[in-house]
Amino acid sequence: MDGSLFVLLLLSGLFWSSSALSRPYHYINVRMSWPEAQSYCRSKYTDLATVDSMGDVNRLVNIVDAGYSGSVWIGLKRGTQKRWGWSNGENTTSEYYNWDSAQPNGDGDCVATFSSAWHDAPCSHLLYFTCYTGNTSYLITINKNWADAQSYCRQYYTDMPTIHNSTENDNISKMLYSGWYVWIGLFLDSWEWSDKWILFFRHWAAGQPSMRSGSGDCVGMSKTNSGRWAQYSCDLQSPFICHGWPRPSVPMYQFMNQSMTWLDAQRCCRARFTDLATVMTMNDVRRLVTTVDPGYNSSVWIGLHALGVRRWLWSMGDSAISQDSMWHPGEPSGDGECVRSFNGSWYDESCSTVLPFVCFNDSTGFIINKTAMTWRDAQGYCRQHHTDLVSISSPEQQNLISNESSLWIGLFLDSWEWSNRWHYFFRYWAADQPLLSSVSSNCAGMSATDSGKWAQYSCDLKQPFICYGDDKLIKKQVVRVKLSCNGKCTLNDPSLQTTILNEISEKLKSMGLESDRKLSWRKREDEEVFHLESNRTANSNNKCNGQ
Helix, strand or coil: CCHHHHHHHHHHCCCCCCCCCCCCEEEEEEEECHHHHHHHHHHHCCEECCCCCHHHHHHHHHHCCCCCCCEEEEEEEEEEEEEEEECCCCCCCCCCCCECCCCCCCCCCEEEEECCEEEEECCCCCEEEEEEECCEEEEEEEEECHHHHHHHHHHHCCECCCCCCHHHHHHHHHCCCCCCCEEEEEEEEEEEECCCCCCCCCCECCCCCCCCCCCCCEEEEECCCCCCEEEECCCCCEEEEEECCCCCCCCCEEEEEEEECHHHHHHHHHHHCCEECCCCCHHHHHHHHHHCCCCCCCEEEEEEEEEEEEEEEECCCCCECCCCCCECCCCCCCCCCEEEEECCEEEEECCCCCEEEEEEECCCEEEEEEEEECHHHHHHHHHHHCCEECCCCCHHHHHCCCCCCCEEEEEEEEEEEECCCCCCCCCCECCCCCCCCCCCCCEEEEECCCCCCEEEECCCCCEEEEEECCCCCCCCCCCCCCCCCCCCCCCCCHHHHHHHHHHHHHHHHHCCCCCCCCCCCCCCCCCCCCCCCCCCCCCCCCCCCCC
16 A cells, blocks of 8 residues: 555544444545455454444444545445344344244245234335334334335334334234234344444345345445445445544564663653553553563553543443443442443442443354353453453443343443553453552552553552563664775775775665665774774663663
8 A cells, every 4th residue: 555545544534423422433535345445444443334323324424525425335244144133223132033833934034013923024015014212112004115114213213113022012012903914123134244243223225135146245335315225246446434443553562671660661661662561452461471571470560550530431442431321310329430231221339249241242242141240350251251341332232231130331430541641441450459549559560470460559669661662772783894905905094985885885775775774884992994803793772771
C-alpha cells in the first residue's frame, strides 16, 4: 500500500461515536473487496461493521460521505448453515419453539402462527402480522409478505415480536382470529457476522437476499435506500465500514534491568523509548513476562498509576461507559465496585459477592455460567476459557440476559490510568488487588512469576521496569578497515580519506545497501584515523543514564 493511500485510510477512519453504549463505526472511503476490507478492519479496529438495531442502521447511513450514493461493505456474509432467528435480532440460544406436529417441514423460511402453533411458510405469502412496542403486541390486519410486514413494524412500532415462552405465545394467540395464519418474527437465516456476533438483526432491501446461485455471498449497505442491504459478489470493490475502537500497533517491549523509582523509570522510558509499558490484552501480558530476564523473579514497573478519578470501565478494555447507561434508578448506590445485571438493569455490588456470570466468546457470543464466583474469579474464568467478562453496548445486547437472575457483567470501578494517557482499560490485578484502602501505593508493578499479574506498590520503591517503543539512541555501527600501501603511506591525508569514503559509499549503493546515515572516520585521541595494526572495539550503552 503506497504512502498516499495509507494517509487516506488514516484520515477517513477518524470517526467514532461519542456514546460508549453505541458500537463505534468508522467509514473507510477506499475501495476494496470484502475480504480485503475485512482484513483492514481487523488490523485497524475490531472487524467489519456489525449491526444490532435500526439505530445502528441510521448511524451507518449518517457516517457515509454525503456525496457517495453507492453501496458500502458491512460485516455480513453467507454462512455455512441455516439457523432460526428473531427479527429484532435476538438469538435462539435459550430456545423456545412451539412448532405444530411435523413442523417445520421445509415449506419456507418464515414463520406464521396458527391456532397457537407455528408453521414455516414461504416468505412471499400475504398474511396478517403482529408487531410490538415495549411489552405490548398488536395485530395488524393488512395482508403483507413477511419482509414488508417487518418493514411496517419497524416504521410504526418497534419490530415483529419475539416469543420467549408459552405465556408470551398464549398472549399473542388470544388476540388472533381463529383459523387465520399470522406472521410472527421468526425466520430462517443463512448469514453470519464477520466478528461471529450471534444477533440476527437484518435489514434487507426488497427481493433480498436472493436464493439464486451466484447472486453473491457478501453484503453491502445502500447509502440512499434507507440503509437497506443487498448481496453482491465479494470481489466487488467498494468503500466499507469498520467497527471497534482504533487498535494501536503492537508495542515493542524493552526490559530494563536497573532499579529505579516509578517516576525515574517513567523519565528513562520517555527519554530513550516511548513510555513505560502499556498493556492492552492478555497477549501483551504474556509478551511482558517473556521479556523479563529469566533469572529475575520479583516485580517490575509498568505504566499504570493511580489517577484519583474513579470511572466505570469494561473488563475487556474496550471503553468506559457514558452516563446514559442501563443503571437501575438510584444506582450506582455505593454498595460495591463491581456490577451485576438483574432484570434488565445494572446494580453496583461488592466484588467479593459470589454470583453466576456472563462471559463473551469471540466465536459464540454470550456464554452464561451458572457457577457462582466472585467478580475477579469470574473474570479469570472467562479469560481462561473464553475471551473475557461480557461488555454490553446496546439495549439489544442487554435483552439477551434480561430474563436471567443476578449475573456478573464486565463492568467495574477503576481509578487508574496509563502513563502515556492511552484510554485503554484492560486490567490484570492479582487476587485482592488493588488495595482500595491504600493511598500511598499509587503505582503498579507486574509479577515476573505470578502469570504476570499486577499489584500496587509505593512509587518510591526501586525496581526494574519495562518500557515500550523503539530505542531512540542513535546506534553507530563501527567497521574496522585494514589497508595496505606500497611505499610512503599517506592514509591520514584528509583528501584521501574523503576519496576512500566516497568509494565505499558507491560500493554500498551498487550492492543495494544505500543508507541515509552519514559515513565518517572515527578519530583517536591524537586526531588520526589510521594506525599501524591498531585494534579497537566498539561497545554499546544498554542502560538508561541517570535522568
